[in-house]
Amino acid sequence: MTVVQRERMPGAQQRALKRAIMLTWLTLGYLVIDTTLLFLVKGNSQAMQVAWIQDLLALVPPLSFLVGTRVLARRASKRFPYGFHQAMDVSHFLSATALLGFGGFLFVQSAMSLLNAQRPDIGLMVIFGFEIWHGWLMVAVLVAGAIPPLILGRMKIEPAKQLHNKVLFTDSKMNKADWTSSLAAVVGVLGVGVGIWWADAVAAIIISLDILWDGIRNLWASLSSLIDSTPDALGESKPHPLPAQVNRYLLGLSWVKEAGCRVREEGQVFHVEAFVVPTHPETIAVDSLIKARDGCRELDWKIYDVVVAPVDELPGLLTTDT
Template structure:
């Protein structure tokens, strides 16, 4: 699996823009919260949505500037995996919080009301401002998330992919929030909470899958696919090639950040042999086996 150079790749700049847009959305949503359950949960979700881009920028900085040392002989190759775990926890927490708040509101049969606000001497229904805020909150996550996905796939960057999922959750929240606010305006007291509950199930599902993959990575599990808990195709292809090169050997694969490391045990390395992985990168030998 290739470790692409950071130079010439726009992911860091993209994450900085994501962070900036998310901050503006948080401020905008906070100004018009009112008593709407959807608005409150959307605001909380947007706030937790800061975690993935912040973790990505921290991991990117450490990967680019950290050097191997006596205390960190491998540098910070796995810092991306740690950031992936933190981001997965945040995504799961968002889904769980959305579902809890929605179910509590439905159970209590809360009849949320949307009042009016005086602007320049005119009374304006607060719902119009909420709708405008929700529409605004839809746009940045929709476009940024679509740009993040191909970058995440090119780099095999699960942290970046989790941020794309968070942006997906954000624009889904905005869409369902619009439906909830319109429902309140029509007198459907349950529309607000039902919309929030529908959002939460999708977000929670993405969060749990990301949490399972990130946990497996931290405990040296076999490399998982980018968007599921299945084993990755790259890992399977590499394993097959190593088995062909070393019949009878024991192949062990694990993931360190955006890289796959392969070890071949129970077989001596042939003299002057060079293995090439599926990307054409050269392998190196270490005591106890072959390590890519």
């Protein structure tokens, strides 16, 4: 028996989604201001240019989240019977590809600058009649810009866990780790100020490697969902507990001898195919299958689509953990 669950989220998840959307808009507002300031003060510093591009790329995950939430809200149709939940995975994949591509390009560019011994020139500038070293403005913008992502990143983690949303979760992790790139850029600029010309290029390489790592991590997470791997707990390498919970529920039914399931992760919801071996196959009733299906559906709001199939023996490669 199969049924598609009501698409409305529980109250707690609805509130988490509203909070996540608000935080995402705040992130975009911060990034617009920060990228503008970085562009105005970056000069010809390689580290500053890479930091500026990194902030431009940081616009991609929150934009992907906002677009994904709009698309997945569309109702299922005959042409798209499973709905549009994987729109979140597709947007996640596209943002990861952008991070990976630009990260690789910036790494090569920064490495070439180091090999060619390109020396950045960070001179003086006059502000309100006072001569100020340009590097101090760069450092001030970098330090000030490192604080909001730390706060926003921490605030996004809880709604990301409530929604089981990988895009929001990885965005929060990237925000929390953003200070390391800012620190590398600060060290690079100050290094140039004390005569260590290569510090700028090395800082740029470190930042580009950070972008590359974000791209690799996000690409793997998005592909694992798109190719229907067994769902993992959010941000962990261990299996998600929901498949085992489904098995425990089914095995708790008096007429079920064995049970196993296949679970596909589509965006932030799960599609469950459950298989049961009845104790007495000849007496299995349709009502029993309907109740089993409804019971699985009520275990968690993330169980969006459920199929319960009676079989004489369990197929291979099922999750049978309890």
